[in-house]
Amino acid sequence: MRIPIDNAAAIGKIVRASRKAQKIRQDDAAGSIGVSENFLGKIERGSESVQWGKLFQVLEGLGVQVIVDVPENVAAYLNESASNKDKP
């Protein structure tokens, strides 16, 4: 099930729902993922000032896959300088 993230805080609801779907407490989830309970709570409440790396770690730990949608022409600029033969 794919869900678009419209604002930074929206990721919190995803995290909470994912955790609850697995029937585990904040406390335990935080512990097994390797962050503090306080921090996980902050994420779930929609704090935007959390570190990306740690947030990603939580998403991974809860089985949430992150996907980005970019314009087609961006593809030509990925693989930085790996024989960029299609750049206009």
Add this chain to the structure above:
Amino acid sequence: MRIPIDNAAAIGKIVRASRKAQKIRQDDAAGSIGVSENFLGKIERGSESVQWGKLFQVLEGLGVQVIVDVPENVAAYLNESASNKDKP
């Protein structure tokens, strides 16, 4: 074009490619988005310690849509306590 993010640092390549596809310099992109050039560079280089809110702001500014993929059963736990009639 949808691209899965496998590790926190991978978002950097997306940001850089998106910026280059628009042919704007770090300097200008950073300015118009409202962050420092230094910070945008950090993101593009894959720093994981940047704040989620600011990273999201940059993604938005560059037209990168963020999507998450969660297990189906998570849906029942979104809309926190809005008549959750389908929770097992």
Add this chain to the structure above:
DNA sequence: AATAAATCCTCGCGTTTATGAGGATTTTGC
């Protein structure tokens, strides 16, 4: 090759984070 442009990196500074522990407050189960 040489110059100019763009990106990267370091430094110091003020501010903010993440954590742990403790106690409120809310939610859940009986």
Add this chain to the structure above:
DNA sequence: GCAAAATCCTCATAAACGCGAGGATTTATT
């Protein structure tokens, strides 16, 4: 409605951030 559990919030501290400015290094242009 009560008691227990879960979540939230506050506080203090060490650590790390984000910014600005300056100079290196890389990449582009002629």
